[in-house]
Amino acid sequence: MNSLVLVLVAIVFFIVAYSTYGSWLCKKWGIDPKRPTPAHTRTDGVDYVPAKAPVLLGHHFSSIAGAGPIVGPIAAAVFGWLPVMLWIIIGSIFFGGVHDMGALFASIRHDGKSIGEVIHVNMGDTGKKLFSWFAWLSLLLVIAAFTSICAATFVKVPSAATSSLLFILLAIIFGFLVYRRGAGLGISSVIGVALLFFCIWLGLEFPLHLSYNTWVVILLAYIAVASVTPVWILLQPRDYLNSFLLYAMLLGGVLGVLIKHPKIQLPAVTSFNLGNYKLLFPILFVTVACGAISGFHSLVGSGTTSKQLDNEKDVKVIGYGSMLIEGVLATLAIITAAYIGQDKLAELLKGSATNVFSNGLGEFMTGFGLPFATGKSFVALAISAFALTSLDTATRLGRFIFQEMFDKRKSADEVSSNPLTNKYVATIITVVLGGLLTFKGWRTIWPVFGSANQLLAALALLSLAVFLKRQGKEYRMASIPTVFMFLVTLFALVLLIIGKMSNFGKNWPIILIAVVLFVLAIILMITGVKALSDNKVSEDKNFKA
Template sequence: MSSIILMVLGLGGMALGFFVYSKFLAHVVFKLSDQFKTPAVEFEDGIDFVPTNKFVLWGHHFTSVAGAAPIVGPAIAVIWGWLPAFLWVTLGTIFFAGVHDFGAIWASVKNKAKSVGTLTGEVVGTRARAIFSIVIFLVLLMVNAVFGVVIAKLLINNPGSVVPVWGAIAVALVIGQAIYRAKMSLPLVSLVGVVALYFLIYIGPSMPVSLPESVAGLSPSAAWIVILFVYAAIASLLPVWVLLQPRDYINGLQLFVGLAALYAAVLIANPTVVAPMINVDVPAGTPSMIPLLFVTIACGAISGFHGLVSSGTTSKQLAKETDARFVGYFGATGEGALALAAIIAATAGFASLADWQAVYHSFGQGGVLAFVEGGAAILSAGTGLDIAVAATMLTVMAALFAGTTMDTGLRLQRYIFQEWGEIYNIKWMAKPLPATLLSVGTCLALAFGAGGADGSGGLLIWPLFGTTNQLLAGLTLLVVTVMLVRRGSPTFFTLAPLVFVLAMTLFALLIQLKGFYEKADWFLFTMDLVVLVAAIFVTLECVAALKRAKTEARLSSAAD
């Protein structure tokens, strides 16, 4: 089948979702109004609360939510065939992710731009707030461990990308200094920065760097993971303007360039989808598609991480309540488009079915490497770019996304440790350096605990990461639904995704628990158990909070 059909159906469906479904949500469910004074306008202070142009805000929201996760998840999930992944990404974006992001911004804007965590405490209860912080901690822990493994794999798989990946950090450092210290004009700096980055990508394949067989007794994969965490620890301690801010900016530009180039290449080359529609011949050891598909693809279909961005920064800058639709829903659509590109690359970028099966020889294989390999083949066929350069370009894109997430994730994890240090009066833990070391230590323990001595099996926790992420999404949807019940608005459109996501998460956790038990993998078994307990608590909280809200609503309408 032609991949253009996939592209048109997918993007068309998402566009329809934005133009029709989100409009319906805005009018009937959330009842947005231009008259409502948003927190950005009400508390404008030039720092936190700044009314911002909706296109700029959308750019932000989109680039902060779209990272490596919507690439890795779909590229693993196509092992069940292209159709399930395609349907879940498309329908998930329309009916789940869009509603979730849009709803999270709306809920926050209606409550003085408070974060979802605080809102969980206020709207649902203090117990839910406690569960929320535990779930966030687990998500951060897993995302850091997994992305460390992902980048290490990318660097080993494509030695030509080592120079551009680390070179990009140098470019970011220079951009940061040029803008912050020398106050140079942004368009000029961006142009020079992008040219420098692509020059590095261009020369990368001719200067491959591989680590020797053993670095201080560690295999190359383990050594890269350790190096990456040392780097991330240092980066997360630096002031944000030095590295994080300019790198985020370059990533944003990269995302737009990469996405446009990939879709243009699909249009020109029209590659054939070689992967089966539904893979009846899955490799041994592949778990059942239902429910694992729904947790393997979290970002790209629905992801709780977005709620943190929506309510933390985006809601403080929304100029009009009606902008929430464009920023939230269309932001999620952008991420869906990235996930769709990952699906096309991982299913249509191979010459034959046998080639595809060789890559997807067991569950957890393929993933981001299949995205790079397939995507590079499509890019090279569509644009005439040298295949090694195309592969390096996509590797750098994925590695930079994952790197920025690691840096931010480690920073957030450190804040949590510091907060615990203050709450429980543990002096040393409240300091940045020990808290960072503690964060790095826990992540490394997870990466090596799950992945063995060389850390290469660390992707086993990917579905577990998906479940935790979905739990977070469930909590956000719960906050939105409770608010809707209190306002007497229709709740079906947020309640249905909530029930579905929670049911699939619980189901997936049980299936994985059984799998880890059978393999006698006690480390992951314990992790799974912890997440499962959190999931059960979240479910109980949902039932209790909704019951309470319904009774309250009934009583107040009876009183009227």
């Protein structure tokens, strides 16, 4: 099999899906470009800040991409490249795309509130509380996994550490000039991107060598600060500028494959049962994770993106389009694992999945004259930049959800007396607990993260189905994927718990989290099915049917 065929097939399928299925979803859901979005009706200068579509696309894409669509497909390559590719394409189009676009759409129709609030309105207060706890626990896993991945990358590629720190400073300057000094987005973008690549050069010249544990502490301190700063000064500009790195990496990878078209060495299917409870079904689907569908995306879409959406017409390109672009990234990831064969893949995986990806894309980019070392360093830097983006977005989302869980106010004008609703207290609790899990390492966390993440997606799809039905809209595009994702993830959690029990003393924190997530998911599933089975019509006066 030629890798060029895989890339072209994936891109063609995604373009067709965006033009047809994506447009059909907009029509069925009633996307209204004339309807004011929460970014305008609730502007506060901190979280609710209107952003132009290119800027918001950059934020959303950078936040959802992270290391997930790279680590997942490469880890799942042990089953062979064909099952992974099929799930990336089918999952991105009919599962992940619907999930991401639906979460964003449902949130803007609920004043930019989180999926937890969508569940509150459509499934009741108990459903919201349970989902909020589920989502918050899942975000602790995201924080732990991505902090570990970032720290490990900074240790292995010190130049990426230097450049990433410089990116943060550049983003602050960019945000200040654009949002407070009225600098034009176009010229600022050109200068910002030029300085972005200058930061890359500085990183290569002045690599920063620190230990893994030191980087973990620095990263945890950073995300704590980033969680409470206004989105215009760091989140929006950093993610927007970083998106150009991802676009460049994607373009370089695709171009490299077009020129070198490396031959696939990995078997199409290696095994349906790898032993130790690693069955193709359901492990493949929870391992690929963000490369096809990710519950984390629903938290981003309903947590930060919906509060910045300038116009409802942008829901399609930002919600559905971003997932399809991520599908292209996942396709490149599986190719970097499949072109080297099983033996070399196992050797490179001893470093990390990002090591496999960096080596692969670095090799592909030699096809158009870029030195391997430079290409590998650039890809490693891009990965760390996106993982860092997902990391601070996850922390902000964790802070939002934690505050919501303890907020008993009946209106936004009231002042809460509960210290747990304070954004600084919520941030510290979230960061400290996520940080404690970080020292387990990403390899230990990833299996439970994958299951929790996909189960979170199932719950988000369930809430979308209930919301659409109560509005008298077509909802099968959400309900059918919901059933499949519940079957996959509940089965995967059971296998995970059984597999970890042999070393309970070491694995008890992971087992405890898995059991809690399983129980919460079952209760929420029952609550959702009851809500879906009734014929209650929404009393939401703000929804324009």
